[in-house]
Amino acid sequence: MMDFKYIDGGVCAAQGFKASGLYCGIKENPTRKNDIALIVSDVMCNTSGVYTQNKVKGAPVIVTKNNLEKTGGKAKAVIVNSKNANTCNADGEEKAYKMCSLVADEIGIAPEEVVVASTGVIGQILPIEPIVKAVPELVKKLSYDGNLDAATAIMTTDTVKKEYAVEAVIGGKLCRIGGMAKGSGMIHPNMATTLNFITTDCAISSEMVKSALSEIVKITYNCLSVDGDQSTNDTCMLMANGLAGNAEIVSDGEDYKIFKDALYQVMANLTKMLAKDGEGATKLLTCICSTAPDLDTAIIVAKSVICSPLFKCAMFGADANWGRVLCAIGYAEADFDITKVDVYLGSSAGKIKVCENGSGVEFSEDEAKKILVEDEIEIYIDLNIGEASATAWGCDLTYDYVKINGDYRS
Amino acid sequence: MMDFKYIDGGVCAAQGFKASGLYCGIKENPTRKNDIALIVSDVMCNTSGVYTQNKVKGAPVIVTKNNLEKTGGKAKAVIVNSKNANTCNADGEEKAYKMCSLVADEIGIAPEEVVVASTGVIGQILPIEPIVKAVPELVKKLSYDGNLDAATAIMTTDTVKKEYAVEAVIGGKLCRIGGMAKGSGMIHPNMATTLNFITTDCAISSEMVKSALSEIVKITYNCLSVDGDQSTNDTCMLMANGLAGNAEIVSDGEDYKIFKDALYQVMANLTKMLAKDGEGATKLLTCICSTAPDLDTAIIVAKSVICSPLFKCAMFGADANWGRVLCAIGYAEADFDITKVDVYLGSSAGKIKVCENGSGVEFSEDEAKKILVEDEIEIYIDLNIGEASATAWGCDLTYDYVKINGDYRS
Numbered sequence: 157m158m159d160f161k162y163i164d165g166g167v168c169a170a171q172g173f174k175a176s177g178l179y180c181g182i183k184e185n186p187t188r189k190n191d192i193a194l195i196v197s198d199v200m201c202n203t204s205g206v207y208t209q210n211k212v213k214g215a216p217v218i219v220t221k222n223n224l225e226k227t228g229g230k231a232k233a234v235i236v237n238s239k240n241a242n243t244c245n246a247d248g249e250e251k252a253y254k255m256c257s258l259v260a261d262e263i264g265i266a267p268e269e270v271v272v273a274s275t276g277v278i279g280q281i282l283p284i285e286p287i288v289k290a291v292p293e294l295v296k297k298l299s300y301d302g303n304l305d306a307a308t309a310i311m312t313t314d315t316v317k318k319e320y321a322v323e324a325v326i327g328g329k330l331c332r333i334g335g336m337a338k339g340s341g342m343i344h345p346n347m348a349t350t351l352n353f354i355t356t357d358c359a360i361s362s363e364m365v366k367s368a369l370s371e372i373v374k375i376t377y378n379c380l381s382v383d384g385d386q387s388t389n390d391t392c393m394l395m396a397n398g399l400a401g402n403a404e405i406v407s408d409g410e411d412y413k414i415f416k417d418a419l420y421q422v423m424a425n426l427t428k429m430l431a432k433d434g435e436g437a438t439k440l441l442t443c444i445c446s447t448a449p450d451l452d453t454a455i456i457v458a459k460s461v462i463c464s465p466l467f468k469c470a471m472f473g474a475d476a477n478w479g480r481v482l483c484a485i486g487y488a489e490a491d492f493d494i495t496k497v498d499v500y501l502g503s504s505a506g507k508i509k510v511c512e513n514g515s516g517v518e519f520s521e522d523e524a525k526k527i528l529v530e531d532e533i534e535i536y537i538d539l540n541i542g543e544a545s546a547t548a549w550g551c552d553l554t555y556d557y558v559k560i561n562g563d564y565r566s
Numbered sequence: 567m568m569d570f571k572y573i574d575g576g577v578c579a580a581q582g583f584k585a586s587g588l589y590c591g592i593k594e595n596p597t598r599k600n601d602i603a604l605i606v607s608d609v610m611c612n613t614s615g616v617y618t619q620n621k622v623k624g625a626p627v628i629v630t631k632n633n634l635e636k637t638g639g640k641a642k643a644v645i646v647n648s649k650n651a652n653t654c655n656a657d658g659e660e661k662a663y664k665m666c667s668l669v670a671d672e673i674g675i676a677p678e679e680v681v682v683a684s685t686g687v688i689g690q691i692l693p694i695e696p697i698v699k700a701v702p703e704l705v706k707k708l709s710y711d712g713n714l715d716a717a718t719a720i721m722t723t724d725t726v727k728k729e730y731a732v733e734a735v736i737g738g739k740l741c742r743i744g745g746m747a748k749g750s751g752m753i754h755p756n757m758a759t760t761l762n763f764i765t766t767d768c769a770i771s772s773e774m775v776k777s778a779l780s781e782i783v784k785i786t787y788n789c790l791s792v793d794g795d796q797s798t799n800d801t802c803m804l805m806a807n808g809l810a811g812n813a814e815i816v817s818d819g820e821d822y823k824i825f826k827d828a829l830y831q832v833m834a835n836l837t838k839m840l841a842k843d844g845e846g847a848t849k850l851l852t853c854i855c856s857t858a859p860d861l862d863t864a865i866i867v868a869k870s871v872i873c874s875p876l877f878k879c880a881m882f883g884a885d886a887n888w889g890r891v892l893c894a895i896g897y898a899e900a901d902f903d904i905t906k907v908d909v910y911l912g913s914s915a916g917k918i919k920v921c922e923n924g925s926g927v928e929f930s931e932d933e934a935k936k937i938l939v940e941d942e943i944e945i946y947i948d949l950n951i952g953e954a955s956a957t958a959w960g961c962d963l964t965y966d967y968v969k970i971n972g973d974y975r976s
Contacts, residue, residue, distance in 0.1 A: 210893065210896040210897045211895070211896040211897070211898075211902075211904040212892050212893055212895070212896030212904055212924070213896075241889075244889060244892055244921070244924065244925050244926055245925065245926070246925050277887075278889025278890070278892065278893060279888060279889040279892070279921075279925070279926035280926075387893070388889075388892075388893050388896060465875070465967075465971075466971055469967070469968055469970075469971030469972050470971065470972070472968060472972045473971070473972030475972065477687075477688075479651075479653070479654060479687065479689040479798075480688070482622050482654055482688065482689070483620060483688060483797070483798050485621070485622070486620040486621040486622030486623075486798060487619070487620045487621070488621075492621075494621040494622055511654070511689075514622065514654065515654050515655065515656050515689075516654055516655070516689035516690075553968055553971075555965045555968050555969070557875075557879070557968075558879055558963055558964055558965050558967075558968060559965070560879075561875075561879030561880065561963075562879050562880070562882045562883030562885065
């Protein structure tokens with residue numbers, strides 16, 4: 157995979173995308189943090205989304221799916237609020253449609269060309285009045301560098317805003333892909349996790365947008381776990397407006413490959429940010445499973461380690477309790493020989509082997525401690541039976557996770 | 567299901583079972599808490615076990631399976647240690663066999679008639695010398711009321727010993743079933759969880775022992791989750807010595823039904839104790855899923871709620887965040903209509919409906935708080951599509967869980 161140049165701008169990095177965000181008061185909040193965001197493309201976008209697989213689906217998920225079905229995967233705008241998930245409410249869909257028509261009326265497009273998303277507490281009636289008042293102002297504030305206002309408006313328990321963008325030459329033209337994400341708790345790898353909005357000016361057909369998104373989601377957001385709870389509102393949206401002027405990507409080939417690699421850069425970096433900002437997290441955990449017989453096995457094993465509460469606690473305590481890694485590998489539902497497995501722990505402070513052929517090896521506890529007190533820890537697993545590899549991202553389990561979630565609603 | 571009379575005695579409640587326990591020093595411990603236990607039956611027992619499905623299996627699990635295979639499901643003794651799991655060690659099986667032969671030599675039986683189990687830290691060499699010294703003393707101490715010494719010897723992070731026993735008239739004879747269990751963390755419902763030893767004087771064939779155990783494990787230990795980690799050493803053993811003198815149960819029928827009901831009482835109560843003593847737990851959570859289309863669906867849904875870290879945190883905070891219950895129901899991998907689901911929360915302080923037809927209903931937050939500050943909380947889920955029901959047990963997720971597991975090895 158080639159290197160891509162990081163650029164600023166988040167969802168506004170690509171040409172022709174404006175954004176804005178502001179505080180409208182969906183939930184009373186003395187700090188007046190932004191709670192509503194708008195993204196608008198100057199021209200129509202080929203758009204594809206992946207959504208939660210939870211049977212309980214937020215009303216906005218249902219409405220966005222309906223809208224994109226109606227337009228055949230075309231959209232021009234995104235409206236998204238935080239603080240209230242608009243889920244499990246009798247009037248949820250009505251209000252999600254209302255959010256679309258408010259935007260459509262204000263900027264003069266069809267309501268079904270609007271993508272809608274919400275995040276926050278489940279099961280509380282969404283107050284629509286603040287949104288009615290906010291939409292004209294959001295439209296007025298739209299700008300080609302409004303990405304930061306938008307990125308902060310979708311935060312819930314997030315402690316930092318999450319944006320990433322790269323540029324790449326595709327078909328001889330400079331293209332940009334950028335995105336923003338939110339998510340901190342209720343994150344578990346099964347379909348796109350949390351809210352993610354990716355924009356690009358690359359010209360690429362609806363079909364290839366869909367295919368690229370689903371392929372890259374599988375090895376990025378779907379390899380992320382904070383706590384094992386799969387949200388009701390997960391939405392990941394990719395919008396391509398074609399303004400870079402490259403020859404439209406309509407099939408597999410070199411251009412498509414570069415596009416996917418660039419998309420991976422954006423989505424993998426957002427995934428890493430989501431993991432690192434997991435609720436209460438003090439450490440980013442990255443688990444790399446290599447020499448697996450196939451990609452799915454590598455993913456399953458890497459995820460199993462990232463999801464283990466006991467291992468997550470051990471990392472919080474900087475305790476080289478490799479038995480817990482091996483235990484989590486052992487209950488991964490995949491086919492491999494545990495007696496061939498090697499495990500290493502690493503960080504910027506070094507790398508040590510802790511397990512060989514499924515059994516412990518002697519290592520220096522002092523050296524292990526030095527490695528594990530760092531903020532970013534890598535766990536390397538070699539299955540020693542093939543050539544596939546995958547990465548999964550997570551975080552440690554801490555007092556603060558419990559604190560944050562012991563009384564989230566108040 | 568009929569009521570059974572609770573009796574004292576744990577693993578010694580049934581006739582002809584002696585037990586003992588003592589501190590031998592497997593891990594240096596100034597408090598000299600018991601760390602090794604022995605159970606011996608006066609006569610041969612029809613014995614069946616269920617074990618962890620983790621690919622990483624403790625050496626004792628492998629040895630016990632081999633032994634029971636050799637004897638065709640007969641055993642007379644159990645030796646079990648805590649503080650060291652004897653797992654992922656190159657010499658693990660050798661030492662587990664040694665534990666069997668030490669007991670066999672001392673009491674004059676064949677080594678393969680001994681069941682062996684270990685629990686504790688994974689991947690540290692088991693010191694055999696303390697066990698060599700302990701076995702003669704353990705045999706000397708064996709007594710018909712040694713159950714408490716044994717039950718305390720298998721504790722790791724457990725804060726209380728777990729014993730339960732009942733009596734029942736089967737085939738005109740008074741029979742007893744009793745057991746002891748350990749387990750606090752690394753508990754997840756998939757095959758028998760933790761260490762459990764159940765003894766009975768009921769006369770019942772090997773085949774029916776096996777069948778009863780697997781049926782009751784499914785609806786008791788396998789419906790228990792503390793933290794989602796499945797241990798490497800899980801073992802649940804049922805030993806029947808026939809001394810009650812009833813006509814041997816050799817097939818399905820009234821006697822078998824009473825036996826299973828009595829076994830359920832013992833195993834469900836031990837399961838409840840395990841959940842309540844989950845690492846760091848302050849609350850027992852019992853989730854009852856009713857009106858399900860079939861037993862498997864009821865189990866899957868009830869377990870999904872019990873396993874949700876976010877819901878477990880909300881219960882720690884006594885927060886009636888029913889959206890998290892519905893969210894966890896929604897990602898349960900089973901077939902039902904979420905728009906028919908009702909949810910109630912209850913405890914000794916009352917019971918309230920929080921969700922009807924998949925949407926929230928108004929309820930008094932004050933009343934909810936009163937219910938949720940209690941130590942034992944019930945979550946009732948009605949799927950409203952059938953007649954099956956199941957119960958799952960768990961606990962809240964607390965600061966202390968993180969504390970205990972942040973540095974378990976030291």
